[in-house]
Ligand SMILES: Nc1ncnc2c1ncn2[C@@H]1O[C@H](COP(=O)(O)OP(=O)(O)O)[C@@H](O)[C@H]1O
């Protein structure tokens with residue numbers, strides 16, 4: 001998948017600008033986790049030790065830092081969105097130009113619906129490739145794991161073990177998700193072809209009382225799409241439920257051990273809450289990274305079909 | 317009862333009047349040619365008769381039927397441009413209706429398709445491609461004519477139905493229709509007067525009105 005994402009990035013152009021955006025955007029989740037964890041730890045320590053000053057200092061810091069972080073993230077978003085939109089528009093233009101330059105035999109080789117789907121819904125899929133979410137969650141995951149290891153190596157190991165199933169599931173699902181996404185793109189383009197028939201043939205169908213026949217004969221695509229979508233949703237759902245269950249088990253273990261440590265006086269309540277928060281950063285981060293990778297696979301099925309047309313241009 | 321009756325019918329598109337207070341009667345069994353330069357409204361008039369469009373005012377009766385939604389039950393129409401579904405030749409002719417084989421073959425014979433069909437490995441079950449793009453314009457047109465004939469309606473409307481055929485083939489189609497459509501009403505629109513040999517009456521479209529020209 002890596003090389004295909006690479007060639008997509010190349011096709012979109014201005015990779016430096018894209019990298020800059022990804023870099024600027026990536027610290028968001030890590031910062032938010034650290035901010036919340038240290039706020040909870042600080043505020044709860046203040047409460048535990050009966051220090052008003054410590055509590056208010058935490059509150060003040062939190063109320064400044066959170067809007068600051070949002071402002072930063074919003075600014076990065078706002079400056080990036082036009083860039084991304086213009087890249088997609090440029091890709092579309094290149095695609096249209098490419099299609100216009102095709103020979104009639106190349107055009108005839110594919111059904112009209114297939115062309116329509118490539119020029120519309122497949123390009124739109126590229127629009128939704130969550131590259132920047134991936135960057136955000138990878139950094140969040142790495143930072144949370146690092147901090148957790150520094151706080152308590154043993155608990156960190158347990159947490160990492162509970163995050164592993166989500167990652168493994170992602171690996172196992174990658175192949176079927178990719179295959180189903182490809183099948184879904186084909187089903188969508190078949191359906192576009194059928195809809196074209198439905199619209200163009202409308203008057204003829206009406207004259208010859210053939211509407212029912214037309215719907216029966218030409219709306220199979222609908223069923224195929226539904227079937228593939230259901231399977232895809234089932235796979236994604238299984239992955240979500242699986243990671244949720246394992247994650248909950250992990251919470252229980254970490255919470256029990258951590259609570260015993262607090263009772264034994266080896267850890268503060270604030271420290272435990274912060275630890276739980278970093279645990280969430282690792283488990284949720286891992287599952288988000290897996291989700292992003294699966295979503296990228298789904299979107300790449302559309303991107304592949306676009307690139308196929310663009311590549312066709314280079315070989316001739 | 318007349319086959320087709322226009323009584324004070326007017327019809328216009330958003331900014332173009334096609335028919336102005338037109339009154340016209342076509343008796344059953346008549347063979348009417350409709351001529352006029354392209355863009356004068358021949359296709360529109362046929363679509364009104366077929367119930368694809370409704371008149372803005374006036375009444376239009378087809379075999380006594382005046383409900384636009386039901387007019388198509390009495391007519392078979394060859395549309396311009398000819399439309400084929402991405403299906404077999406057979407499905408394109410039957411449009412999904414049950415039809416005896418002889419009826420399909422007779423329609424093909426009249427539409428001058430038989431010779432060509434015999435040369436096809438899959439015959440009637442040949443797939444025509446998207447919009448019939450695996451066929452020539454004339455082949456597509458003849459399949460559409462066969463579809464209209466196989467419908468066995470009392471009224472046949474043809475919109476430039478032989479325009480893509482060479483003159484002898486077009487004449488052969490019309491000749492076959494003549495014997496096949498005995499007692500049926502035929503209205504054939506064309507911009508080419510030469511294609512209307514043997515018609516009972518020829519109506520010319522001019523400025524939203526129909527004028528009879530002596531044949
Ligand atoms: N769907 C439509 N909407 C608006 N104008 C139309 C439409 N169809 C045809 N026209 C116009 O009506 C006129 C008559 O068209 P048509 O009936 O197709 O003529 P003909 O078949 O004699 O060539 C033309 O000027 C055409 O531009």
Ligand SMILES: [Mg+2]
Pocket residue numbers: 355358359360396475476
């Ligand atoms: Mg016309």
